[in-house]
Amino acid sequence: MSIRKILAGISVIVFSAVTWSSVSADVNFKFASANAPDSMSHGAFGHAWKKHIEEASNGRITVQLLFGGQMGSEQDNVNQVSSGLIQAASAAVNNVTPFAPIVGFATLPYMFQGVEEAWAVFDSPLRDTLNETMAKQANFRTVAWLTGGFRVLSNSKKPVRTLADLQGLRIRVPKNDIMIASYKAWGINPVPMSWTETFNALQQKVVDGQDNPYDVFPTLRFDEVQSYITNIHYILWSGPVIVNEVWWQNLSADDQSIISEAAVKAQDEQRAGMQSFLGGAALFAIEHGVEITPPADEQEWVEPVMAIWPDFYEKIGGKAFVDEVVVFLENHRKSN
Numbered sequence: 001m002s003i004r005k006i007l008a009g010i011s012v013i014v015f016s017a018v019t020w021s022s023v024s025a026d027v028n029f030k031f032a033s034a035n036a037p038d039s040m041s042h043g044a045f046g047h048a049w050k051k052h053i054e055e056a057s058n059g060r061i062t063v064q065l066l067f068g069g070q071m072g073s074e075q076d077n078v079n080q081v082s083s084g085l086i087q088a089a090s091a092a093v094n095n096v097t098p099f100a101p102i103v104g105f106a107t108l109p110y111m112f113q114g115v116e117e118a119w120a121v122f123d124s125p126l127r128d129t130l131n132e133t134m135a136k137q138a139n140f141r142t143v144a145w146l147t148g149g150f151r152v153l154s155n156s157k158k159p160v161r162t163l164a165d166l167q168g169l170r171i172r173v174p175k176n177d178i179m180i181a182s183y184k185a186w187g188i189n190p191v192p193m194s195w196t197e198t199f200n201a202l203q204q205k206v207v208d209g210q211d212n213p214y215d216v217f218p219t220l221r222f223d224e225v226q227s228y229i230t231n232i233h234y235i236l237w238s239g240p241v242i243v244n245e246v247w248w249q250n251l252s253a254d255d256q257s258i259i260s261e262a263a264v265k266a267q268d269e270q271r272a273g274m275q276s277f278l279g280g281a282a283l284f285a286i287e288h289g290v291e292i293t294p295p296a297d298e299q300e301w302v303e304p305v306m307a308i309w310p311d312f313y314e315k316i317g318g319k320a321f322v323d324e325v326v327v328f329l330e331n332h333r334k335s336n
Contacts (some may be wrong), residue, residue: 027061027255029087029247032077037067040215040277041146041239042090045270049144049241052262061258081244082138090146090241094176097316099138102130104316105325109182109234109305112329118147118236119271120332121325129321137317140242143260144267148213148237149278154226154290155209156202161230161296163187163304172198172210178312179211182234185304199225213237214281223288231294232301241267 031049033042050063066086071077077089078099097104105111112118122145131141153160153171160166163186173179173190183190191207201207202225209226211234216222241263248256286292295301313319 027057027251028064029061030064030066030071031088031090032066032071032080032086033090034069034072034074034077035067035090037065040274041148041237041270043067044273045090045144045146045241045266048266048269049262052265053259056258056262057255061255078138078140078242081140081242084139084244084246086244087247088143088241088243090239093238093240094174096240096242100134100140101137101315101317102133102321103240104312105322106238107176107178107235107316108309108312108322109178110302111325112236113233113333115147115150115236115271115275117329117332118145118238121328122147122238124328126324126328129324133317133321134242135245139245141245141248142240143243143263144241146239146241146267146270146274148239148274149215149281150233151211151213151235151237153209153211153230153232154222154228156205156225156227157208159228159230159291159293161293163300169209170207172201172207177315178308179235181308181311182305185308186301202226214278214285217288217290218281218284223285223290227290229285229290229292231292232298234301234305 031046033039033046035042037043037047046063046065046067050065053061053063071080071086071089074089074091074095075098077086078091078096080086081089082099093103093106097107106118112121127142127145135141153166155169155171157169158165160169166186166188169188171183171188171190172193173183174195175192180190180192191201193201193207198207198210199220199222202210202222211232212222214229217226243259251259282292309322310319313322316322
């Protein structure tokens with residue numbers, strides 16, 4: 001065989017290898033949420049993410065949406081992503097914290113003074129630090145952070161503007177140590193109760209009040225069992241969208257880019273849609289006879305619960321990252 005033919009054969013082999021390696025294989029992955037497909041957080045994000053991914057990849061990357069608890073509870077979903085059983089999920093941050101304690105900083109009362117502050121943190125280089133640590137702690141990373149509203153306080157008895165007004169009321173809280181400690185710091189013993197029991201308990205006057213974002217009023221008709229809202233800002237609902245780390249690292253750089261850029265687009269759409277919805281939810285409450293009042297001096301509410309932060313540093317991955325977030329927010333407030 002001539003040298004020319006040998007070289008030609010080698011060229012064909014090399015060209016074929018380069019051409020093959022430059023073509024990404026089809027990708028199909030599962031995104032799970034324990035929440036309804038029409039929810040303003042998980043549902044809105046999931047549908048938008050799928051749309052943007054499949055459009056950007058011309059259908060080469062496809063997403064299977066598993067809503068409504070098809071794969072179990074939120075903690076089940078987080079565990080499934082960690083183990084690699086599924087590739088992606090979204091969950092409230094408190095359900096991610098047991099697996100990746102570092103994200104627990106977002107559950108500390110009065111960490112954020114407004115939703116824009118949360119967006120600034122979640123979209124900053126601090127997310128890289130979070131992802132590096134989460135990958136080590138739980139074998140997943142975030143591609144987006146969803147946000148809802150602040151948990152405002154509601155009750156059926158009277159307007160509450162001060163901590164003195166709060167005394168004597170029976171307030172339902174989730175079975176969450178930080179939230180229980182917050183109400184104790186405000187001088188009352190709250191009633192830990194599952195969410196499924198809450199509406200009936202309010203209806204039957206077993207408890208007088210609860211705290212949640214405004215959306216429970218139009219969606220679950222809390223105006224029927226609550227007459228007063230105190231517009232405090234002590235905990236903002238947030239939800240990380242997580243992907244399995246091993247799966248992520250095995251994707252091509254192009255596929256990572258498509259998936260992450262689509263996640264940011266879907267995240268921003270969810271955030272904007274939720275803020276619009278919450279404004280309408282507050283108006284719904286007012287139109288249905290619920291009285292909304294601001295706290296007389298919110299600093300009175302802030303100081304007691306910020307004093308409990310050190311009690312929870314160990315459970316949320318240590319003080320160091322909390323300090324980084326606090327410094328970032330201090331600088332952010334000065335520049336705005």
